[in-house]
Amino acid sequence: MSNHRNATSLENPYLPNPARIIRTLPQIPDHQLFQIRFEKEEIAESFRHKPGQFVMLSVVGTGEAPFSISSSPTRPGNIELCVRRIGHVTDALFKLPPNALVGIRGPYGNGFPVEKMEGNSLLLIAGGLGMAPLRSLLWYALDNRAKFKNVTLMYGAKNPDDMLFKYELLNLIDRADVKCLLTIDKKDESEIWKAHVGVVTTLFDHVEIDPNDTYAAICGPEIMFKFVLDKLLQRNFPKDRILMSLERNMQCGVGKCGHCMVGYKYTCLDGPIFTYWDAINLPEMI
Amino acid sequence: MKIVKLPKENLAKFVSSLSSFGQIHAPVKRGEKSLAFGPVSDFAQIQLNYTRTILPLKKYFFKPIDTMFNFSAEKGYELPMEEPEQRNVFFGVHPCDIHGLKILDLVFSGRYVDNYYFARRNNAAIIGLDCIPDEFCFCRSTGTDFVDSGFDLFLSDIDESYLVRVGTSLGDDMVKATESLFRDIEKQDREKYKGKSIEKRESFQIQIQLQDLPGIMDLEYDSPIWEELGQDCLSCGTCSMVCPTCYCYAVFDELDLDASSGRRMRRWDSCLFKDYALVAGGHNFRAERSSRVKNRFFHKQRGFVSQYGRPSCVGCGRCKAYCPAGIDIVEVINKLRSEIRV
Ligand SMILES: Cc1cc2nc3c(=O)[nH]c(=O)nc-3n(C[C@H](O)[C@H](O)[C@H](O)COP(=O)(O)OP(=O)(O)OC[C@H]3O[C@@H](n4cnc5c(N)ncnc54)[C@H](O)[C@@H]3O)c2cc1C
Ligand code: SF4
Ligand code: SF4
Numbered sequence: 347m348s349n350h351r352n353a354t355s356l357e358n359p360y361l362p363n364p365a366r367i368i369r370t371l372p373q374i375p376d377h378q379l380f381q382i383r384f385e386k387e388e389i390a391e392s393f394r395h396k397p398g399q400f401v402m403l404s405v406v407g408t409g410e411a412p413f414s415i416s417s418s419p420t421r422p423g424n425i426e427l428c429v430r431r432i433g434h435v436t437d438a439l440f441k442l443p444p445n446a447l448v449g450i451r452g453p454y455g456n457g458f459p460v461e462k463m464e465g466n467s468l469l470l471i472a473g474g475l476g477m478a479p480l481r482s483l484l485w486y487a488l489d490n491r492a493k494f495k496n497v498t499l500m501y502g503a504k505n506p507d508d509m510l511f512k513y514e515l516l517n518l519i520d521r522a523d524v525k526c527l528l529t530i531d532k533k534d535e536s537e538i539w540k541a542h543v544g545v546v547t548t549l550f551d552h553v554e555i556d557p558n559d560t561y562a563a564i565c566g567p568e569i570m571f572k573f574v575l576d577k578l579l580q581r582n583f584p585k586d587r588i589l590m591s592l593e594r595n596m597q598c599g600v601g602k603c604g605h606c607m608v609g610y611k612y613t614c615l616d617g618p619i620f621t622y623w624d625a626i627n628l629p630e631m632i
Numbered sequence: 633m634k635i636v637k638l639p640k641e642n643l644a645k646f647v648s649s650l651s652s653f654g655q656i657h658a659p660v661k662r663g664e665k666s667l668a669f670g671p672v673s674d675f676a677q678i679q680l681n682y683t684r685t686i687l688p689l690k691k692y693f694f695k696p697i698d699t700m701f702n703f704s705a706e707k708g709y710e711l712p713m714e715e716p717e718q719r720n721v722f723f724g725v726h727p728c729d730i731h732g733l734k735i736l737d738l739v740f741s742g743r744y745v746d747n748y749y750f751a752r753r754n755n756a757a758i759i760g761l762d763c764i765p766d767e768f769c770f771c772r773s774t775g776t777d778f779v780d781s782g783f784d785l786f787l788s789d790i791d792e793s794y795l796v797r798v799g800t801s802l803g804d805d806m807v808k809a810t811e812s813l814f815r816d817i818e819k820q821d822r823e824k825y826k827g828k829s830i831e832k833r834e835s836f837q838i839q840i841q842l843q844d845l846p847g848i849m850d851l852e853y854d855s856p857i858w859e860e861l862g863q864d865c866l867s868c869g870t871c872s873m874v875c876p877t878c879y880c881y882a883v884f885d886e887l888d889l890d891a892s893s894g895r896r897m898r899r900w901d902s903c904l905f906k907d908y909a910l911v912a913g914g915h916n917f918r919a920e921r922s923s924r925v926k927n928r929f930f931h932k933q934r935g936f937v938s939q940y941g942r943p944s945c946v947g948c949g950r951c952k953a954y955c956p957a958g959i960d961i962v963e964v965i966n967k968l969r970s971e972i973r974v
């Protein structure tokens with residue numbers, strides 16, 4: 347072969363694999379958890395991902411969009427995506443009949459550096475839809491409980507009706523091996539909410555953290571990032587122990603289309619999980 | 633590398649013989665002043681002394697608009713029918729454009745291989761041709777005025793003949809097929825070539841220093857220059873379309889009238905377009921025009937270096953020549969370096 351001719355690959359990385367929505371679980375208004383299984387048994391069985399990775403989901407005839415895998419790799423077989431209805435692909439997804447065929451390719455992205463995180467404590471801080479990728483990490487840690495020191499979750503929502511995975515998470519409050527701190531911004535008189543009230547940063551008053559043996563993972567809206575970062579930095583968290591998941595426009599997921607570029611990196615290949623140290627060094631990251 | 637000589641009077645014969653290796657494409661006239669790579673049937677159509685075509689060769693391998701898949705409600709996504717394998721011979725490709733292709737090769741290969749690009753690229757023979765720079769060219773500054781790979785044959789004008797470097801075994805086959813047209817090179821040919829090389833070097837009207845530019849770009853990240861450029865730029869995207877190394881694309885699904893089948897398409901996109909970094913919910917990571925212009929320069933000269941180990945500008949001068957707002961990459965770089973000379 348001559349030097350400027352390259353091998354083409356047998357696999358087309360853009361080809362969506364047929365998969366079926368086997369169950370939809372409504373969460374909160376305009377948010378659903380989709381349980382999806384690949385049509386081909388061998389793909390369903392062999393599919394492995396890391397917490398924090400994402401897939402590209404196609405709704406036939408509408409388009410393709412990136413979604414974090416919300417299920418843990420410790421529970422393989424089906425994958426779960428927690429989706430907010432916000433535009434044309436997600437809208438079409440919500441309108442699909444039961445057992446509909448969709449296309450999935452992936453997993454993509456770096457995911458959380460779970461091997462590096464093992465042996466440390468975990469502090470997961472989520473706001474809103476940020477719980478979707480962190481749920482994967484949470485269950486990964488709980489299913490591999492012996493590999494981690496303390497596991498703490500802080501999750502904030504506007505009100506109880508806006509809390510994703512509410513019952514699943516409420517059940518964790520009674521577990522001794524995880525500290526599950528749930529908070530809502532404001533409490534309504536009529537509500538029977540027994541957990542915390544206040545923005546997510548107020549939960550820091552309830553935890554003791556050793557920043558040098560803890561990894562913090564933050565997912566949520568931009569403004570939450572800023573406040574949470576302040577709190578972590580006040581506690582002298584090393585900048586490379588703060589992990590965050592970034593959202594960008596993605597049209598290929600595999601480092602070709604250019605859309606997800608942030609500073610000098612592709613969010614789809616080098617991310618979506620970046621450390622705060624990366625963030626400082628990459629212009630336009632936050 | 634094997635090097636032979638082709639007397640100029642034999643060029644037409646040689647080029648015609650190439651049709652047995654595939655459809656010949658070469659720079660031809662498009663309208664009064666413009667040039668484009670296009671299929672040729674007659675040697676006389678070929679513009680040997682051209683400087684640049686409006687669009688670089690990428691249009692053949694990474695098409696302006698392309699079908700990725702056909703889809704239907706029952707079958708899901710399927711690869712479109714294989715294109716009949718057409719072999720193409722590109723004649724008269726300048727060094728900067730060969731470098732441009734080598735950069736696209738980097739982008740479209742790697743962990744995930746883009747077969748659409750490589751299927752066509754692998755069916756292409758490249759016959760390079762040396763050139764004389766005009767007032768827009770700065771490929772000497774980008775180190776892309778010379779190529780030592782990426783071609784099957786490369787022709788350099790040495791007055792009465794072309795010196796022909798044979799880059800691949802396919803190139804050698806092309807020479808062998810019409811061996812009687814070629815001569816061995818002699819001492820005076822070697823001297824001629826070296827003389828021409830000096831002549832080329834001295835004809836560059838633009839010299840800029842790019843080696844340490846990534847560091848300077850970081851320093852000038854907040855420079856008011858970006859704001860000024862943002863005022864001038866029209867967000868038309870021309871610079872991306874004509875650039876041999878711009879590779880961004882957008883993906884969209886196109887539905888047939890039956891509303892149950894259609895095609896997944898991709899088309900060239902530009903980071904200068906307003907909606908390029910827009911995400912659902914309405915947040916735009918580069919809503920300001922200045923941030924988009926800055927992004928283009930940063931990615932070429934800074935970002936690409938950390939992603940692929942070299943800048944992605946090959947100094948072809950196209951963006952400078954065709955920008956309707958007169959945005960001049962050389963001037964921008966000189967300004968960033970505080971080296972403005974009038
Ligand atoms: C790594 C990653 C993980 C994500 N995880 C989730 C998740 O778990 N749950 C969830 O609900 N959403 C998630 N998103 C956001 C989700 O991708 C968008 O909500 C989705 O693209 C909206 O598509 P739409 O067609 O419905 O919206 P529209 O507003 O109609 O279309 C948005 C347009 O922007 C493009 N686009 C590309 N990437 C994005 C993006 N990141 N955000 C928004 N638009 C984008 C789309 O292709 C489309 O052209 C994630 C995004 C990224 C990058
Ligand atoms: S060609 Fe010029 S005006 Fe058009 S987008 Fe590029 S820099 Fe802006
Ligand atoms: S940035 Fe301009 S000069 Fe550089 S390769 Fe692209 S079009 Fe040519």
Ligand code: FES
Nearest residue numbers: 599602603604614
């Ligand atoms: S999503 Fe296309 S390059 Fe990252």
